[in-house]
Amino acid sequence: MKTELHRILRLLPFIIVSLVVVYAVRWLFLPGFMPTHDGEYHIIRFHEFETMLKNGYIFPRWAPNLNSGYGVPLFNFFYPFPNYVGTFYHMMGLQLTDAFKLTLASGYIIAVFFCFLWLRKLFPLDASLFGTVVFAYFPYWFVDIFVRGSIGEVLAIAFVLVALYSIESEKGSFLSLSIGLMILSHNILTMIFLPFLLCYSLVRCRNKKISITRIGIGIGLATYFWLPALSERGYVTGLNTVNFRDHFPLLAQLLVPSWGTGLSGAGYDLTEMSYQIGLVPLLVMLIGIYFIFNEIHLIRKKLLIIAYILLGIIFYLMLSVSSFFWKVFALLQLLQYPWRLLSLVLPLTALISSYIATKLRNYITISIAVIAILLTIQYTRPVTYEPRLDSYYLSRINFTDGTSSLGNGFSTIWSPWKDRRPLKKLENLSGDMNVKIIREKPLEYLYQASADSEGLVRLNVLYYPGWNVYIDGILTPIDFTRDGTITFLIPKGSHMLKVVWQETFIRKIADFISVICFVYLIGSGILRISYAYRNRHITTVK
16 A cells, blocks of 8 residues: 555656646647647648658658649758648647647657656656646747747757756666757757757766767767758748847736737737746746855856846847847857747756755745746637638648748749749650659659750759759750749750759768768667666676
8 A cells, every 4th residue: 555655656747747737738739730830830841841751752852743833842941840840740640730749749749758767867746746837838938838838948948858867867868859859859958059059068077088979979869950951051042031120029028927829020019929938937036046046066056146147148138138148149149049948948047946845844835836837827828719620721832832831932042932833744845755653652753755856855843953854864965044933955856864862972971970870879789788688687786
């Protein structure tokens, strides 16, 4: 009986966290779909990504059916991991709309549970639970989930918490994996979180060289994505159409509770999305300042001081008074929205919350936790919930024929967005010839052509480095200056035409680095398990 009671008591914290988490995102498990700022883009991305995976492309870079069927290198630049997760859920039999919601829910649940595990490494049980509740009901979570529908940001935040837990637990392989998945989940947020995690590991890890090495391996795991994205960003348009100057929140918007579903923009609009930090997180920060001056635990005091310094920098950078700083340091402009820095406030708030819980009586922390839930619970539901299935999105050309990006502004530098589908893939522009289709796949087109004279043909696919044309196995020049598509000459006679997407040199290098890092990670894990198994009977005699 005592053993059974002991087990229940050990599980009680996880039961509490589970109840807190599931209730917060309960709407994500109900039928229907919630239109959000980014959500409808992701439905089409899931569909295109799955098409590529089913055709055998493990690292998709091209979206073949978007851009009115001309294709676009969407996945070469837009974070891929949420698409893997969404595609997995869809392949399990769920609607794409449900897969989107479940991907959001998965990110949030992982983040909250690993927040608890991370805090538990630093603080007593009751303090860890308090910090987790404040973290779970931080208002920005529900902006990301129910207003913006930003699955990439939600998953990236989740892997940051996994990384923090891995650092405290000294789980090197876990740290590498979480860093890699964070980058693949949201490359822009990585610019915020990677320096933070690096600094945290230098402060907390005993063996700093190993922690830096493990973070480096994590970066290497994601090289197949970020290296081509950086090196080829000059080939596309519309990657950053956001003017950061229009998206500084006012100080009142950070401090005063508000809620809206509109897009972020210049000026102050009551209907726009909320940037509030929340009354309870603000209260926690103020209480923490009071206690930190009298803290005698030097390591803990050092960690908290760093957290407050970071909060000060974040507050400054989110306000328009920092615009000069943003202009000088152009790299910051890639963040697009200054309020994105609220993502980093999340783990810092959790840390400070758990700290003050060690200084307050339990009834006070329980009261504050209840207030945190009650003040935020009104935000834990979508404003609208539509009975939309996949057919709604897959049958409308405004979704299927765009570029799955803001204003369909994403295309190559050689061609604007195509607003009309071609009648056929291969067009004869000049000359007399007969063409027989042998195979038409997303990244491979094979034809048998018989030409009475030299002719010009056009494959109605957007040109991008990596597309190559072979005539009878011989590489043939491509003319993409006409309209941005793949145009080439066919000599007189009978020929086998092959147009195929191939990895460029830089992509091959990037793929190789990712594969090597993955093999190293798996290999070192196997060796570690094997060593532990062989030495399982060895005991230390004291």
